[in-house]
Amino acid sequence: MRNWLEYIPFICIATLVRILPRSVALNLGKRLGQLAQHLQGRRVSLARDNLQKAFPEMSPEAVSRTISAMFKHLGISFIDMLRLDQYRGQQDLERYFDINNQEHLTEALGLGRGCIILSGHVGFWEAGSFFMPLLGFNTGVVAKPMRNPLVDAYFSRVRKSNGIQIINSRKGARGILKSLQKNNVVCLLLDQHLKGQGSVAAPFFGRPAHTTTIITQMATRYQIPVITAFSYRQPDNTYSCHFSKMFLLDGDLSEENILANTTLLNQRIEAGIRHDISQWFWLHRRWRSCCEK
Numbered sequence: 001m002r003n004w005l006e007y008i009p010f011i012c013i014a015t016l017v018r019i020l021p022r023s024v025a026l027n028l029g030k031r032l033g034q035l036a037q038h039l040q041g042r043r044v045s046l047a048r049d050n051l052q053k054a055f056p057e058m059s060p061e062a063v064s065r066t067i068s069a070m071f072k073h074l075g076i077s078f079i080d081m082l083r084l085d086q087y088r089g090q091q092d093l094e095r096y097f098d099i100n101n102q103e104h105l106t107e108a109l110g111l112g113r114g115c116i117i118l119s120g121h122v123g124f125w126e127a128g129s130f131f132m133p134l135l136g137f138n139t140g141v142v143a144k145p146m147r148n149p150l151v152d153a154y155f156s157r158v159r160k161s162n163g164i165q166i167i168n169s170r171k172g173a174r175g176i177l178k179s180l181q182k183n184n185v186v187c188l189l190l191d192q193h194l195k196g197q198g199s200v201a202a203p204f205f206g207r208p209a210h211t212t213t214i215i216t217q218m219a220t221r222y223q224i225p226v227i228t229a230f231s232y233r234q235p236d237n238t239y240s241c242h243f244s245k246m247f248l249l250d251g252d253l254s255e256e257n258i259l260a261n262t263t264l265l266n267q268r269i270e271a272g273i274r275h276d277i278s279q280w281f282w283l284h285r286r287w288r289s290c291c292e293k
Contacts, residue, residue, distance in 0.1 A: 070282055070283075096237075109183060113183070113222060118268060133163035138183075140164070140184055173218065198214055220257070
């Protein structure tokens with residue numbers, strides 16, 4: 001019953017924004033983001049604290065502007081996620097997405113070991129679910145199942161609509177490795193808190209942040225090329241998408257080297273966030289104390 005009570009208003013919003021023209025729907029998303037900022041005081045306080053600690057030199061006014069821009073961006077992104085399967089083929093790819101340095105991905109796959117695309121909750125992080133198959137890449141996306149199975153089923157259908165494979169994060173290592181062995185691309189977001197076995201407290205914006213080591217260990221052991229990729233929203237609601245040059249993780253699987261390589265991955269994500277700090281999820285509890293799960 002609880003799942004249905006959550007799902008009914010969700011599917012009503014989804015149905016509405018799928019009927020509306022894209023520009024009207026995304027503007028509605030911006031308004032919803034503004035409304036959320038006014039209704040979620042605790043989240044605003046958390047975002048303010050995160051920003052102040054990451055950028056101590058930033059003025060209170062600049063922090064407030066960044067938070068307002070972030071909520072608008074998240075509202076737009078939420079609506080665009082609901083409509084992701086309504087992007088159509090090459091025409092919409094050329095109309096809404098500017099793809100930069102695609103050749104780096106082709107070069108990485110030329111090694112025959114697959115490729116890990118590393119990203120975070122930056123910009124429109126779901127964009128690859130649309131354009132990666134259109135660019136000709138067999139792609140798997142690592143995703144954590146949502147608590148509400150009805151909502152999860154909706155987003156799974158939307159993501160799969162263009163040919164993306166979904167890899168359950170709870171069975172992540174096996175699914176990731178299986179896909180890489182077929183010389184596929186595997187996309188994952190590394191900017192979420194994960195504590196316990198299989199994680200280390202690696203620096204992120206100057207503070208320790210518990211980060212999974214599964215990707216570090218896999219990329220190091222099998223010398224799988226890693227590429228960072230981000231899709232930044234532009235003022236006209238198009239996207240500028242960037243692939244970095246590939247890199248390999250060096251060294252052994254000692255604790256010291258795992259920490260060093262995980263720190264390197266965090267630095268790559270941090271650099272992507274710094275490109276436009278208003279397009280990251282600052283209201284996430286990324287930095288938690290040693291006593292929190």
